[in-house]
Amino acid sequence: MAYDKELAAAKKAASLAARLCQKVQKALLESDVQSKSDKTPVTVADYGSQAIVSFVLERELSSETFSLVAEEDSGDLRKEGAQETLERITKLVNDTLASDGTYNVSPLSSEDVLVAIDSGKSEGGSRGRHWVLDPIDGTKGFVRGDQYAIALALLDEGKVALGVLACPNLPLSSIGSNSQHSSPDKVGCLFSAKVGAGTDMQSLGGSPPIKVHVSATENPEEASFFESFEAAHSMHDLSSSIAKKLGVKAPPVRIDSQAKYGALSRGDGAIYLRLPHEGYREKIWDHAAGYIVVTEAGGVVTDAAGNPLDFSQGKYLDLDTGIIVTNQKLMPSVLKAVRESLDEKASAL
Ligand SMILES: Nc1ncnc2c1ncn2[C@@H]1O[C@H](COP(=O)(O)O)[C@@H](OP(=O)(O)O)[C@H]1O
Numbered sequence: 001m002a003y004d005k006e007l008a009a010a011k012k013a014a015s016l017a018a019r020l021c022q023k024v025q026k027a028l029l030e031s032d033v034q035s036k037s038d039k040t041p042v043t044v045a046d047y048g049s050q051a052i053v054s055f056v057l058e059r060e061l062s063s064e065t066f067s068l069v070a071e072e073d074s075g076d077l078r079k080e081g082a083q084e085t086l087e088r089i090t091k092l093v094n095d096t097l098a099s100d101g102t103y104n105v106s107p108l109s110s111e112d113v114l115v116a117i118d119s120g121k122s123e124g125g126s127r128g129r130h131w132v133l134d135p136i137d138g139t140k141g142f143v144r145g146d147q148y149a150i151a152l153a154l155l156d157e158g159k160v161a162l163g164v165l166a167c168p169n170l171p172l173s174s175i176g177s178n179s180q181h182s183s184p185d186k187v188g189c190l191f192s193a194k195v196g197a198g199t200d201m202q203s204l205g206g207s208p209p210i211k212v213h214v215s216a217t218e219n220p221e222e223a224s225f226f227e228s229f230e231a232a233h234s235m236h237d238l239s240s241s242i243a244k245k246l247g248v249k250a251p252p253v254r255i256d257s258q259a260k261y262g263a264l265s266r267g268d269g270a271i272y273l274r275l276p277h278e279g280y281r282e283k284i285w286d287h288a289a290g291y292i293v294v295t296e297a298g299g300v301v302t303d304a305a306g307n308p309l310d311f312s313q314g315k316y317l318d319l320d321t322g323i324i325v326t327n328q329k330l331m332p333s334v335l336k337a338v339r340e341s342l343d344e345k346a347s348a349l
């Protein structure tokens, strides 16, 4: 079947990367967290995860030309004073690969790790195949000890062909409106989707996959909604006004990363509103995997004007204002409420 080999490689890559991230998050050192030039945090686990995914994809799919569009690059790690950090990342990568046992290779050198990280420098686009990776989506959540995801997708001729979301801290049972029923010890979800084949969820520990579907609710009053934990990433006041218009009763469920797409794909909530502050440009790695996980589970993802997302334009999504995710039945009323709230906000200025 089309993309079977690629999906298996993506699941393996994201699961191994998740193993590295879990180890780092469990005992995060102050020196593990640094600040990038755009003032956002990056950790040894972001770099290690990117190196692992790049290594595993190249190994598993060696016969194919390899293009990877990924969030991190090795620039800061090549600077003077970064030696200790680079050694820590190299050890984490080697220990993780060794723990898997399938790669019978001599340990990677620091230079190998830098090269693996930098294979993520592709720009993407509308022609051919491009892997798209966020090695840690929700780095702020990761540092806080909360939710994060390893998000990996494959674009083929500008369209998302498959996607995998590894969410190491997401409970296997429902969160959100039914959170009191979830058992906190069973965490770690792997969502995977392939175009035309639906969305699967399994435990990161390797349980058999089950098919998941978005909520079928038609009644906004029963629909709880997701948004970013970080108020800087999405306007909480605007989503609260949208929710009020819709008659949503439950308080917002605020979690970091594309774990929101994963949770929505299995019906934990019915709406995800992402309304960034003016001037922010969304990157494809923050949405490609989540997009296919939700759409293959029966959901819809659009910008705030109701347009479909276009992943073929390079690293950035060219969007009207925000991203709206819900089921097909609710989408018209959600878009109407979004439009009205945006208009009210504009006229209040
Ligand atoms: N000012 C901003 N507005 C909107 N999104 C932002 C932002 N700054 C960072 N982000 C993005 O929000 C992502 C986290 O998503 P969420 O808000 O759903 O948790 C970040 O991913 P990284 O953590 O990979 O950098 C980053 O890409």
Ligand SMILES: [Mg+2]
Pocket (backbone or CB within 6 Å): 046, 071, 134, 135, 136, 137, 138, 139
């Ligand atoms: Mg990231």
